[in-house]
Structures are given as structure tokens and as C-alpha cells.
Amino acid sequence: MNQRYSKNCKDETKRWDRQSRTCVPCHPEPLLPGYEVNPNCGFDDNGGRHVPSVRGCGGNTFNNGSWAKCRQCSPCSAGYTAELPCNSTRDTQCKDARPSPAVPTDSRIKTTQGSFSKPAATTVSTAIDTTLGDPASSDIFWIVPCFVLIFILLAVIYASIIYLKMKRGQCTVWSFSRKLSLRSPGFSPLSSPACNNDLKDIVSPEIVSAPLQTVMDNLDVLEQLVILLDPDSLAVKNTRHLASNCGFSSAWITYTYSMKDSKSPLKAVLEGVISRQPDWTVGHLAKLLRQMDRNDAVAVLAQLRLNEMAV
Secondary structure (H helix, E strand, O other): OOOOOOOOOOOOOEEEEOOOOEEEEOOOOOOOOOEEEOHHHHEOOOOOEOOOOEEEOOOOEEOOOOOOOOEEOOOOOOOEEEEEOOOOOOOOEEEEOOOOOOOOOOOEEEEOOEEEEHHHHHHHHHHHHHHHHOHHHHOHHHHHHHHHHHHHHHHHHHHHHHHHHHHHHHHHHHHHHOOOOOOOOOOOOOOOOOOOHHHOOOOOHHHHOOEOHHHHHOHHHHHHHHHHHOOOOOOOOOHHHHHHHOOOOHHHHHHHHHOOOOOOHHHHHHHHHHHHOOOOEHHHHHHHHHHOOOHHHHHHHOHHHHHHHHO
16 A cells, blocks of 8 residues: 555645645646656655655556546457557557458448448449530530520510510501591492493483482482491391492491491491592492392482472
8 A cells, every 4th residue: 555644634646735734736737647646745744755746657557647646557348459558658449359240332331420321422423423524414504504595585586476466456456446538548449330221110310320419418318228228137238238349448347337326337438439439320329239139229219209309
């Protein structure tokens, strides 16, 4: 056993301080590796010094400088062998002496920080290297943006075409809503039907040769013609067919009928014909009505003679 030099301090790592009359550590600062303090630092209670304050670690003991006293060296556990033997500054370093099992190529190696698959990492690395090194694969990065750009351009072109068609349609509708002039050069030229003797059994020659303005001046006859010809009917032909035979466009006819509440389409047709063909007679109108199988309207024209006789 180690000899203690102080009776007041039971702890061998401390010595008696006569001034404070307490036990104080021998070495407040860490010791050098491989050393330990002597009992009571080698001092007795009266301050007498018997041995140095420190000494080297004995056999099979060590101190790395962390403790006041040296410690026993640790033996290796079963299955482990000493890789580095114990000395005065370090403990025994042991290693696993058991044979290592064969590691399959696809096994996962466990570590304290996690797990990883070595073959998988190699595969990923190889795939990356192959992709970066293959010119054909690098072209894919350009093909996709090109397809996207082409798709956007086609979409813009298609939208532009739709917009132009819609705009053109709006302009057409707007132009139809405007009042059409009877003297518009877009109208087809009127063709004067040949007058023959087919009407002599219904209309007198005097009425046939009378100017077309005569119909406009005779309000009774004109009103009867309006009643017969203006209504839309699927059974018989009406003012629409008469206007078409006179060379008016379908747009003009549609507009004229849209204004039917304020003005008779037949009156508009007759005014247009008179302004464009001043030489037309009642016979021309009667001929067109005969071609339309509207003998009832031709019979109304014959009343112009009756009106003259009444006058």
C-alpha cells in the first residue's frame, strides 16, 4: 500500500494547507501523461516534504493526463487481440480477431452513420458518366425545348387565324347592319324581260306599256300587291323572289326585310328598280310575276285600268 504522509487529508490526491487549514489538490492543473501524484503530494501536515509530488506510472498502469492517479491497463475481450499494447500513456488497443465474412456484391454495408449500397452507387455513377459522355443523350436536352417552342408557335398561329376569322365575321355582320344603297355597284345588273302577248288576256296593252311608276302612284293597287307579295310563305313565291329576279343581292334583301316594320320590302324593290331602270314598264313587272306563278298579283295590276276608268 502507498504510504500517506498526512493525517488530516484522507484523500491521497490532496495535501494539508496550514494557512487555510484545509485539504487542497496537489496539482490543480492536468498532469503530464504517464505520471501520477504521490500520496498527499509527498507533504506531511507540518509542511515537511518526504518525496516528489509526482511519480511515473508503475507496471501495467497508464495515465493519459486526465486523472490524478494511474489506472490499470484493460485486457482485450474474447475474440479480440491486442493491436497496440498498453503503456504508461495509453490503454490497450484491441481489434477483432474473428475472420470477416464474405461480402456479396449486392450486400449493404452497415456503418454507424447510415447504410448505403456500394453497387448501387457505382451504377448511378456509371449512368451519370455515360449520360454526360454520350452526345446522343445530350441532344435530348435540346429536343424537348424545340418541341415546346414549335407547339407554342402553332398555338399562336392557330389563335391568330381564329381571331382573324372572328374579326372578319364581325365586320361582315356590321356591314350588313348598315343601310344598303340601292345604287350600290355591288348589285347585279337588271335584265329587262321581253314583253310579249302572254299578258294580253289579263292586262290591257295600255297598262303593259305604262311606266312602272304608275304602280307606285296607284296606292290601292300598291297596297294589294304588298298584301299579296310581302308575307313570307313556303307555298308561293313572294317579294324575296321578285327582288332576286331583279338582280338584288341576298344581303340587300335580308336587310330590306329586317326593315319591314317601317317600310314595305315591295315598295323598296320597286323604288330601286325605277331608279336603276327608268325605262321599265308595268309589263316588265307583270312578266316577272307571271314567271313566279303569281297570276293573282298580275290580276291586281290589271286593276290599274279599272282605276283609270273610274277617274
